[in-house]
């Protein structure tokens with residue numbers, strides 16, 4: 001796969017990420033282990049910025065994809081702001097150094113206490129998903145000194161995204177305001193005197209494979225802009241990553257979207273998550289047992305659905321390779337975890353060299369987004385450590401959980 005090949009290489013039969021030998025990382029930090037390539041993150045952001053340079057967008061990295069403090073610091077250095085969904089993500093983003101004015105707070109169910117928390121921390125951009133929420137934000141903003149901007153998240157009833165669970169812009173999805181609701185606000189923004197109605201927000205889905213859904217959303221925005229001349233158009237995230245199917249490059253999206261919005265003269269905002277961080281992250285895991293059955297060969301590895309739930313939850317496909325470069329005949333394997341669920345698998349029917357054995361390491365690719373972020377303690381398992389690779393250097397950026405962590409919250 002294109003992404004994987006670029007940042008993963010074999011050298012003298014040994015797998016490397018950037019200049020770090022994976023078997024050495026496994027030895028030093030243990031497995032399962034999330035490994036991130038700093039170079040990849042920086043390159044993904046730069047390429048995105050270049051693709052959209054004609055419209056100079058505001059880019060707010062969507063922290064839900066991966067909110068490791070140290071990765072956020074890198075994303076801040078590249079010039080991104082942050083899109084947060086909870087006081088928790090906001091706290092990490094602030095700790096990473098994002099200025100409150102570069103942060104937007106979103107989310108379909110922000111409670112009053114959460115909005116208040118955001119305002120107290122100096123956040124001045126909110127994406128709003130219902131009329132009662134808008135009324136609450138207006139009321140709470142009356143106590144604020146600075147201007148508070150509301151972006152109205154419109155549910156445009158547009159189908160987009162790679163799996164039904166990650167489609168967010170269809171009428172039947174829980175997200176956003178209806179068009180009628182948005183129109184009612186745009187026609188009478190004076191009903192919300194303590195807010196600036198800054199514009200529209202769309203997030204159509206994730207893993208969107210062509211610019212078309214964005215272009216439809218832009219058309220919708222163009223129509224609504226005639227009712228009220230708002231300043232911002234936030235087109236959300238959703239830009240794709242190559243897992244199994246080769247996806248269009250970001251330049252294809254850049255060309256189409258820049259062409260469509262340029263004449264509107266709006267300030268465009270994007271909130272990519274997956275596109276920046278998925279290709280930069282890998283899950284390194286060790287084979288505990290090989291079970292040769294008459295009908296199937298299983299590789300039971302030490303990473304499970306609690307570490308990386310995407311295959312179980314979305315039937316997502318991740319590239320899986322051996323860390324040692326093995327030659328010879330290949331066979332089909334089921335790569336499964338130790339969790340007590342038949343749905344606990346990382347890959348099905350994968351062709352791997354038949355000489356593979358217990359103790360060997362496997363590398364799961366494109367695991368940087370919605371990997372660690374969705375991990376859990378299911379089955380009493382400890383969440384893995386995270387390591388950042390920069391050239392030949394590696395450093396731990398999140399400690400592996402301990403058994404003490406599992407019991408310390410009990411009263």
Ligand SMILES: Cc1ncc(COP(=O)(O)O)c(C=O)c1O
Nearest residue numbers: 062203206237238271272273274
């Ligand atoms: C509002 C919003 N913005 C941005 C994103 C990031 O999406 P992606 O990781 O596909 O870029 C999401 C993902 O769920 C989202 O809900």
